[in-house]
Amino acid sequence: MQWPKNILVCEVGPRDGLQNEEKTLTVEQKVELIDRYVQAGAKIIEIGSFVHPKAVPQMADTDEVAKRIKRAAGVEYRALVLNIKGLQRAEAAGIQKAKLTVSASRAHSLSNLNRTPEEAVRGFEECAAYAAARGMTLSGAISTAFGCSMEGKVPLEQVISVIEAFQEIGVKELSLSDTTGMANPQQVYEYSLRVKEQFPDVIWNLHFHDTRGMGLANVMAGMMAGIVRYDSCFAGLGGCPFAPGASGNIATEDLVHMCHEMGIETGYDLDGIISIGRYVQQLIGYDTSSAILKAGKSCDIVKKQK
Amino acid sequence: MQWPKNILVCEVGPRDGLQNEEKTLTVEQKVELIDRYVQAGAKIIEIGSFVHPKAVPQMADTDEVAKRIKRAAGVEYRALVLNIKGLQRAEAAGIQKAKLTVSASRAHSLSNLNRTPEEAVRGFEECAAYAAARGMTLSGAISTAFGCSMEGKVPLEQVISVIEAFQEIGVKELSLSDTTGMANPQQVYEYSLRVKEQFPDVIWNLHFHDTRGMGLANVMAGMMAGIVRYDSCFAGLGGCPFAPGASGNIATEDLVHMCHEMGIETGYDLDGIISIGRYVQQLIGYDTSSAILKAGKSCDIVKKQK
Numbered sequence: 001m002q003w004p005k006n007i008l009v010c011e012v013g014p015r016d017g018l019q020n021e022e023k024t025l026t027v028e029q030k031v032e033l034i035d036r037y038v039q040a041g042a043k044i045i046e047i048g049s050f051v052h053p054k055a056v057p058q059m060a061d062t063d064e065v066a067k068r069i070k071r072a073a074g075v076e077y078r079a080l081v082l083n084i085k086g087l088q089r090a091e092a093a094g095i096q097k098a099k100l101t102v103s104a105s106r107a108h109s110l111s112n113l114n115r116t117p118e119e120a121v122r123g124f125e126e127c128a129a130y131a132a133a134r135g136m137t138l139s140g141a142i143s144t145a146f147g148c149s150m151e152g153k154v155p156l157e158q159v160i161s162v163i164e165a166f167q168e169i170g171v172k173e174l175s176l177s178d179t180t181g182m183a184n185p186q187q188v189y190e191y192s193l194r195v196k197e198q199f200p201d202v203i204w205n206l207h208f209h210d211t212r213g214m215g216l217a218n219v220m221a222g223m224m225a226g227i228v229r230y231d232s233c234f235a236g237l238g239g240c241p242f243a244p245g246a247s248g249n250i251a252t253e254d255l256v257h258m259c260h261e262m263g264i265e266t267g268y269d270l271d272g273i274i275s276i277g278r279y280v281q282q283l284i285g286y287d288t289s290s291a292i293l294k295a296g297k298s299c300d301i302v303k304k305q306k
Numbered sequence: 307m308q309w310p311k312n313i314l315v316c317e318v319g320p321r322d323g324l325q326n327e328e329k330t331l332t333v334e335q336k337v338e339l340i341d342r343y344v345q346a347g348a349k350i351i352e353i354g355s356f357v358h359p360k361a362v363p364q365m366a367d368t369d370e371v372a373k374r375i376k377r378a379a380g381v382e383y384r385a386l387v388l389n390i391k392g393l394q395r396a397e398a399a400g401i402q403k404a405k406l407t408v409s410a411s412r413a414h415s416l417s418n419l420n421r422t423p424e425e426a427v428r429g430f431e432e433c434a435a436y437a438a439a440r441g442m443t444l445s446g447a448i449s450t451a452f453g454c455s456m457e458g459k460v461p462l463e464q465v466i467s468v469i470e471a472f473q474e475i476g477v478k479e480l481s482l483s484d485t486t487g488m489a490n491p492q493q494v495y496e497y498s499l500r501v502k503e504q505f506p507d508v509i510w511n512l513h514f515h516d517t518r519g520m521g522l523a524n525v526m527a528g529m530m531a532g533i534v535r536y537d538s539c540f541a542g543l544g545g546c547p548f549a550p551g552a553s554g555n556i557a558t559e560d561l562v563h564m565c566h567e568m569g570i571e572t573g574y575d576l577d578g579i580i581s582i583g584r585y586v587q588q589l590i591g592y593d594t595s596s597a598i599l600k601a602g603k604s605c606d607i608v609k610k611q612k
Contacts, residue, residue, distance in 0.1 A: 001307075001495050001530050152608040182604040184567035185526055189307050212604060213516070213560040213597035214567075216523040220491055224307050246601035254519040261490035261520075291519035295552035298488040298518060302458040 003223040006265035010044040010205065010231045011037050011252055013280070015059070015080055017237030019049065020248070021284050024058045029283055031068045033276065037234065038072045040272030046099065046231075049080035050089040066093035078139065087127050091136060098131065100124050100171070101141040103179075104159045105148035117158075121165035128169040139173040140166040141207070146191065147182025156191055163199060173203040175231065178218065181211020181246070185221035192225035207231040208250050210289065211243060215250035216258055223264075230255060234273065235280040236290040251290035253277045257297055270297065309529040312571035316350040316511065316537045317343050317558055319586070321365070321386055323543030325355065326554070327590050330364045335589055337374045339582065343540065344378045346578030352405065352537075355386035356395040372399035384445065393433050397440060404437065406430050406477070407447040409485075410465045411454035423448075423464075427471035434475040445479040446472040447513070452497065453488030462497055469505060479509040481537065484524065487517020487552070491527035498531035513537035514556050516595065517549060521556035522564055529570075536561060540579065541586040542596040557596035559583045563603055576603065 014034050018025060025033075034047055047069065048062030062079060069077070071094075078097040081087045090098050102120045103109045109117045121140070131138050145159050159176065166174055176191060188206070196204060206222045206229070208215045219230055236251030256268045277293050287293070320340050324331060331339075340353055353375065354368030368385060375383070377400075384403040387393045396404050408426045409415045415423045427446070437444050448468050453459050465482065472480055482497060494512070502510060512528045512535070514521045525536055542557030562574045583599050593599070 001527065003492075147604060147608075149607045152605065180604075180607060181601065182607070184564055184604075186309075186568035210519070211597065211601045212563060213522050213557070214564050216519055217526045217564065220523045220526055221307065243601035243607065247597060251519070257518060258490055258520050258523065262492035291517065291553060295487065295517045295549035298453060298486075298490075299458065301455045301486060301488070301549065302453075 001224065003220070003262070003264060004226070004228045006228070006267070007223065007259060008043060008229045009252060009255060009266050009268065010046065010229060011042045011234065012046040012207075012231045012249065013037070013234035013237060013252070015046040015048050016231070016249060017233040017235070019056050019058045020238045021058060023284055025283055027061050027064045027068065030061070030065045033234070033280065034065070034069045036276050037273070038070070038075050040276060041266070041268035042075065043267060044076040044078060046078045046080065047095070050086035051080065051082050063089055063093045066095050081127070084126050084130055087130055087136070091134060096135070097137050097139060098127070099139045099141050100127065101143055102162060103143045103148070104154050104162050105144040105151050106158065107150040108144055108148050111150065117162045118165040121162060121169060125169050128171065132170065137173070138171045139175065139205075140171040141175045141177055143177045143179040145176035146178045146187055147180050149180055153182070153187075156194060159191065160195070160198065163195060163202070167199065172201065173205065175205035175207050177207035178209055181209035183208065183218050184214055185217045188218045188221040189225050192222050192227050196226055203229070205229040205231065209238070210236065210247040210250050215247070216254060219250065219255060219258075235277040235288040235293060237280070237284070237288060247289040251277065251288070251292065253290055253292040257292050261298060307530065309526070309568070309570060310532070310534045312534070312573070313529065313565060314349060314535045315558060315561060315572050315574065316352065316535060317348045317540065318352040318513070318537045318555065319343070319540035319543060319558070321352040321354050322537070322555060323539040323541070325362050325364045326544045327364060329590055331589055333367050333370045333374065336367070336371045339540070339586065340371070340375045342582050343579070344376070344381050346582060347572070347574035349380065349573060350382040350384060352384045352386065353401070356392035357386065357388050369395060369399045372396075372401050387433070390432050390436060393436055393442070397442060402441070403443050403445060404433070405445045405447050406433065407449055408468060409449045409454070410460050410468050411450040411457050412464065413456040414450055414454050417456065423468045424471040427468060427475060431475050434477065438476065443479070444477045445481065445511075446477040447481045447483055449483045449485040451482035452484045452493055453486050455486055459488070459493075462500060465497065466501070466504065469501060469508070473505065478507065479511065481511035481513050483513035484515055487515035489514065489524050490520055491523045494524045494527040495531050498528050498533050502532055509535070511535040511537065515544070516542065516553040516556050521553070522560060525556065525561060525564075541583040541594040541599060543586070543590070543594060553595040557583065557594070557598065559596055559598040563598050567604060
């Protein structure tokens with residue numbers, strides 16, 4: 001049983017977490033969260049999305065957020081875009097890294113966009129050319145990569161086909177996302193090994209939800225397949241649309257805590273991100289499913305007793 | 307990455323779960339839960355404890371429960387006992403398998419019992435002789451085997467020393483219990499490999515709590531070390547005394563769901579135990595931390611859409 005000595009934990013809270021909240025935070029609050037998270041060790045942070053404000057009102061102020069955050073050296077500030085317009089907004093706001101999302105599920109992609117996943121990727125050709133010409137980098141997120149609410153388990157061959165499409169437009173960094181919380185460790189291990197083997201030059205990232213309690217077990221499986229980048233979300237925000245009340249993304253505190261307990265370095269100040277997680281709960285006004293925010297670190301109960 | 311083709315999931319809810327609840331269930335309710343769980347596939351079930359009724363009032367009626375449950379062929383009905391008196395009560399109630407608990411932590415054992423863990427095990431010599439003479443079998447549970455609120459991480463050598471003491475009194479089945487929810491997958495793997503290697507004739511069992519979100523990841527680590535028996539608790543009852551509101555034992559629904567998704571057989575009817583889990587929540591009057599009871603099975607969201 002082998003796992004990496006260190007992993008890169010990408011904080012997606014400001015985008016993937018907050019976009020799911022009923023309460024929209026202010027620009028100041030978002031900027032504070034992002035700046036504090038970077039200070040606590042984030043090396044990649046997804047600060048928001050450049051999409052139509054009517055589609056996701058919680059993200060309407062991403063341009064302003066991007067302009068106000070302190071830019072720390074060596075930190076990658078990333079944002080989600082859906083098209084060339086969004087990419088241009090990102091550029092104007094000084095965001096050099098953009099994330100493009102495509103659903104691996106044919107049924108889901110056809111139903112949402114009336115295009116196959118491969119067609120959806122090819123639709124990003126203009127973005128890819130634009131980014132290449134301006135030295136911006138792109139990251140491709142393959143959602144429903146493990147399972148989909150419309151077609152169930154998404155076959156690995158289907159995922160591979162979407163990866164190939166992304167390769168054709170020159171995207172070198174890809175994420176497999178378990179949007180629906182359906183992935184299990186066997187499947188994660190199988191898919192991860194295969195994509196790493198078949199596409200060794202891609203920078204691989206995994207994105208899990210803890211909807212069915214398997215979030216950290218899936219990270220273990222990914223690590224054992226040699227993948228060293230994982231998305232997670234402060235306080236574990238970002239529920240599941242198909243299961244109201246269920247857990248959301250894996251909580252960054254939970255992931256970093258497990259890694260540190262296992263001797264895996266993340267570069268995060270765990271106490272710092274726990275404190276930010278508690279602050280997030282205050283801002284959104286309720287207690288989330290983050291285990292560490294409920295129970296504290298393993299060593300805390302020892303200190304309490306002493 | 308190798309895991310077993312099938313595992314044995316021991317249901318500890320009627321004892322470890324219900325003993326932590328403020329509300330005490332009736333004999334009828336307990337009998338119904340046990341009988342239904344066995345019908346849904348439990349092959350080992352911990353039905354209660356034979357301890358002093360003042361110490362654990364929730365378990366005061368275990369004699370009555372034991373007498374009323376239907377005995378299914380091939381099922382092991384187990385109960386916790388603390389001493390020869392408890393063992394005799396178990397025998398009188400027709401329970402042939404008794405569990406003895408000792409804390410691996412010296413500090414914890416000395417503070418609770420004024421005895422070292424090894425002395426505590428030797429204190430069970432009379433029980434061992436009694437059981438051997440009557441064809442009863444004993445199972446040893448080593449609590450705080452990974453961490454303790456008084457001394458932090460419990461060293462493997464200390465755990466080994468307790469195992470040796472159990473070997474000396476002839477106990478052939480042992481469980482390492484993460485009572486405080488402090489175990490991490492690296493530690494579980496290390497401890498499991500070592501105890502299996504050093505004591506190959508022992509029947510090994512692991513017992514995890516999901517206090518810090520690592521419950522199922524710890525099961526994965528144990529499976530990869532080749533351990534095939536796991537305790538879990540219906541609806542994930544049994545919180546952590548040091549962290550009010552934190553998760554309890556790993557939920558049987560969550561464990562069985564993960565295994566079935568991975569193609570690991572458990573012999574359980576998953577829908578059956580989910581239905582019992584929901585009934586448990588009704589009986590105790592609140593929603594527990596079980597992920598599957600909140601989110602449903604992975605395949606449920608597909609069915610809902612179709």
